Amino acid sequence: MANYPVQKITKSRIAEVDFSNLEFGKHISDHMLVCVFENGSWGQPSIVPFGDLSLSPAMLSLHYGQAIFEGMKAFRMNDGRITIFRPDKHYLRLNRSLDRMCMPTLPKEIFLEGLSQLIRLDEQWLPGTHGSSLYLRPFSFASESRLGVKISDKYHFIILTSPAGSYQPKPYRLKVEKHYARTVEGGTGFAKCAGNYGGAYYPTRMAVREGYDQVLWTDGKEHQYIDEVGMMNVMFMIDGVLHTPQLNTAILEGITRDSILTIARDMGLKVEERRIKVSEIEQAFKENRITEAFGVGTAAVVAPIAAINIEGTDYTVQAPDSNSFQLKAKQLLHDMRMGVSHDKYGWNYIVG
Ligand SMILES: Cc1ncc(COP(=O)(O)O)c(C=O)c1O
Incomplete structure (x- = not known):
């Protein structure tokens, strides 16, 4: 040592x-x-x-x-x-x-x-x-x-x-960004480099001025597919299936994303990592098929999403209850880190 x-x-x-x-x-x-x-x-x-x-x-x-x-x-x-x-x-x-x-x-x-x-x-x-x-x-x-x-x-x-301190964000209001891009496929989105964040400030400030907390980024080329949120990856529970955009060079590979997906699969939940169209989310909202939407990242672990603005319309998501997947997964991660639940994946690195 x-x-x-x-x-x-x-x-x-x-x-x-x-x-x-x-x-x-x-x-x-x-x-x-x-x-x-x-x-x-x-x-x-x-x-x-x-x-x-x-x-x-x-x-x-x-x-x-x-x-x-x-x-x-x-x-x-x-x-x-x-x-x-x-x-x-x-x-x-x-x-x-x-x-x-x-x-x-x-x-x-x-x-x-x-x-x-x-x-x-x-x-x-x-x-x-x-x-x-x-x-x-x-x-x-x-x-x-x-x-x-x-x-x-x-x-x-x-x-x-x-x-x-313990961070309990108020549920996020997001705006689907159809004009600005944080990065593009082939760019630096998958790297945690400083410029990705500086470049995101301006579109985020515009969204904040319109009454939203964060931008929900779409692909920089066609603005048709969901990428991720400001400092978090994004997940949707649609028809009981956990959906998240599949990784590409424009998306940061979140460690929390990986942890939550691992837990979901282990719980027997069906998980889909694939390209997700904004129009698909819009349709699912209209048909009331989205039961949970949340961001995942180190800061909050899980951050509930309260509303998503798509092309001028706000679609709302119900607040998670104690039976929701997101709160169960968050609790399990917390218990593993506290040593209350068995660290079955070996995620704790004990400082000797
Ligand atoms: C752009 C972006 N996406 C996603 C995440 C979530 O990654 P992690 O779960 O490793 O904190 C972060 C935070 O680091 C981020 O900055």
């Missing part, structure tokens, strides 16, 4: 945090892990106090967008141990994102050991209350100082952590 050098803080900032009222992403834990790629290889990672970095304003990521990130969570189990949820899968996605952006992939040891060591050090930042977690943000960006358009020769990899 690696033991990366640590420079400890002199005074913790934890007293500034109101753990009973956590605003997502506002507080960053005392330490961060930093590792630099230079001269063709990743150097020795080190853990240092969280704080500003000295970087060149000419660094390539600021100008040409080589920047990617991951988002995942660590939880305090009922017996006091700490688990990270499916870090192996996040690691694979991190490397797929890096590869798509012509950035060097990261050795697994730096990712897993870096996370474990950092979490152990800042363990007191992980709230113990129901539904709370430590949000983990590994990310990488091009840090070579150069103005010409080129693939960078230097990169930073950093991990930050942040305490997160």
Whole structure:
């Protein structure tokens, strides 16, 4: 097991945090892990106090967008141990994102050991209350100082952590986007690169001004097929069958999506991963065949959808009751992470 050098803080900032009222992403834990790629290889990672970095304003990521990130969570189990949820899968996605952006992939040891060591050090930042977690943000960006358009020769990899409260979003109102695109097939949608998010702000702001919370993205070419929601994959229960768009290069392969589909199949539910036409959803709404619609992602696990606007008409979805698939699946995931239900898929990674 690696033991990366640590420079400890002199005074913790934890007293500034109101753990009973956590605003997502506002507080960053005392330490961060930093590792630099230079001269063709990743150097020795080190853990240092969280704080500003000295970087060149000419660094390539600021100008040409080589920047990617991951988002995942660590939880305090009922017996006091700490688990990270499916870090192996996040690691694979991190490397797929890096590869798509012509950035060097990261050795697994730096990712897993870096996370474990950092979490152990800042363990007191992980709230113990129901539904709370430590949000983990590994990310990488091009840090070579150069103005010409080129693939960078230097990169930073950093991990930050942040305490997160229990997140119960109010049911979403979505607008099916038929004009703007977040990405297209062949683009960077499947990679968690920074530009995908910056580019989504404008259409999302337009939807918010019209009274919606998020955009429901459609394929960037014909705007006929459903892709995903802002920061979540999307699922529909139609005639008792769980439907979700099949993955393509425009859709982010959500770890929660995979977990929920695995649970659904295990429960004996019929699952369809395929291209889903907007017109098909519209028709199913008209015939009252949609009993559940929800987003799935790390932040909320499951986020109910209250309404979807298709070409100017709002179609509503009933609020999920305790018998709904989405709430059962959410509870099961929670119980597995707390160590209450058997972790039959091996999704917990215990921080030793
Ligand atoms: C665009 C997008 N889609 C889907 C997801 C859900 O992915 P995950 O379940 O891995 O959090 C996210 C969140 O990371 C996202 O940003």
